[in-house]
Amino acid sequence: MKQSRIGVCISALAILARVACAYEFSGITREAEPNNTTGLATNEESRIYGGSEADVRQYPYIASLRFNPHGKTFCGGTLVAPQFILTAGHCIKTDKGQIYASLGSKFGSGSRSSELIKVTNGFRHPLYNNAKHLYDVGLLKLKTPSTQKVAPLGARDGSDSKVGTMATVLGWGLTEDRVGSFTLQKVNVAIISNAECNKEYGRNRIRGGMMCAGNGEGKDSCNGDSGGPLLANDAVVGLVSWGGKCGVKAGVYTRVAHVLDYIKAVLNGATDSLFPRSASSAESSAHIALPRRSAAKANTKAANTTNTTKPTKTIKATKSVTKETQAAEASISKQQ
Structure with a gap:
């Protein structure tokens, strides 16, 4: 009986930890994750094999994310605004406490000449689905602005990432020797169609919000x-x-054109309340900090009592964003 109660409590805590799409890193919270640290199933890899050392001066916006100021890189990211780093949704982790971002260094553990900035907030797409890798995108807000150059975002219509285009991947991940790279690596890969990629993975796992690159030749x-x-x-x-x-x-990647509206909304100070939600998505919720669950309930109750009022600007913004996203998806699908 005691074990059953403990199991119920753990399950309840896991659900509460997962309902927030935005986090504050003032404290330590727990997030339900699969057994491995990548956020992926055990038979998948979080995707530099066959690469070479990159010149960080050519990519000043590349960021190393870690839980210790001089620890190992657990995820990469890209500076897309002076105070925001773009990364994957499954990299928005709070189970280790404070996250640090290092910029301007080729070393995965940083250097004296690099910037080391604390992360104060994390944003993850409200429709993020860990099991299916849907909307795998998030942003981290830095405590202070970085002085590094920011990276431009891809075109909304996907015109800069057509099938056959050569692309470059950057990171400090595992090499072909199965050890983490000490220095920043890069590798050039060709973008392939989603249809071709689905032949490799099957079960129609590659959705419109994803894109694939690489020919599997190391x-x-x-x-x-x-x-x-x-x-x-x-x-x-x-x-x-x-x-x-x-x-x-x-390799499978989140297609930036597919989530461009979400990225820009966060950069402009908005929250996930601007975006349409899926009733079946366990990840959907209001922009709240986990310790403030009572406030979230109050907001939900207030929202339920105002359903008969006129549409607000937020609702209009949601419709606008949805239309823009649908238009972008239609343009991208023609290229696949």
């Missing part, structure tokens, strides 16, 4: 590269998300 992103950028035509067009065995199957 060049790929790998464990520890998650959240890092896929660059094409000098812009961030994808984020390292997941994949099969490194260097064997194509």
Whole structure:
């Protein structure tokens, strides 16, 4: 009986920890995750095999994310605004407490000449689905602005990431020797169609919000590269998300064009309340900090009592964003 009660309590805490799409890092919270640290199933890899050392001066916006100021990189990211780093949704972790971002260094553990900035807030897409890797995108807000150059985001219509385009992946993840890289690595891979990628993975797992790159000939992103950028035509067009065995199957990336409206809304100070929600998504919720669950309940109750009022600007913004996203998806689908 005692074990059953403990199990119920643990389950309840896990659900409460997962309902927030935005986090404050003033304290330590627990987030329900799969058994491994990548946020992926045990038979998948978080996707640099076959690469070479990169010149960080050429990529000043690349960020190393870690839980210790001089610890190992657990995810990569890209500076897309002076105070915001773009990364994968499964890299928005709070179970280790404080997150640090290092910029301007080729070393995965940083250097004296690099910037080391604390992360104060994390935003994850409200429709993020860990099991299916949907909407695997998030942003981290820095305590102070970085002085590094920011990276441009890809085009809304996906015109800079067409099938056949050569792209570059950056990261400090595992190499072909199965050890983490001490220095920043890069590898060039060709973007392939979603249809071709689905032939590799089956079950229609590659959705419109994803894109694939690599031909499985030993060049790929790998464990520890998650959240890092896929660059094409000098812009961030994808984020390292997941994949099969490194260097064997194509890597799967979050398609930036698919989530561009969400990214820009967060950069402009908005929260996930601007975006449509899925009733079946366990990840959907208001923009709240986990310790403030009572406030969230109050907000929900207030929202339920105002359903008969006229549409607000927030609702209009939601419709506008939805239309823009649908238009972008239609344009992208023609290219796949």
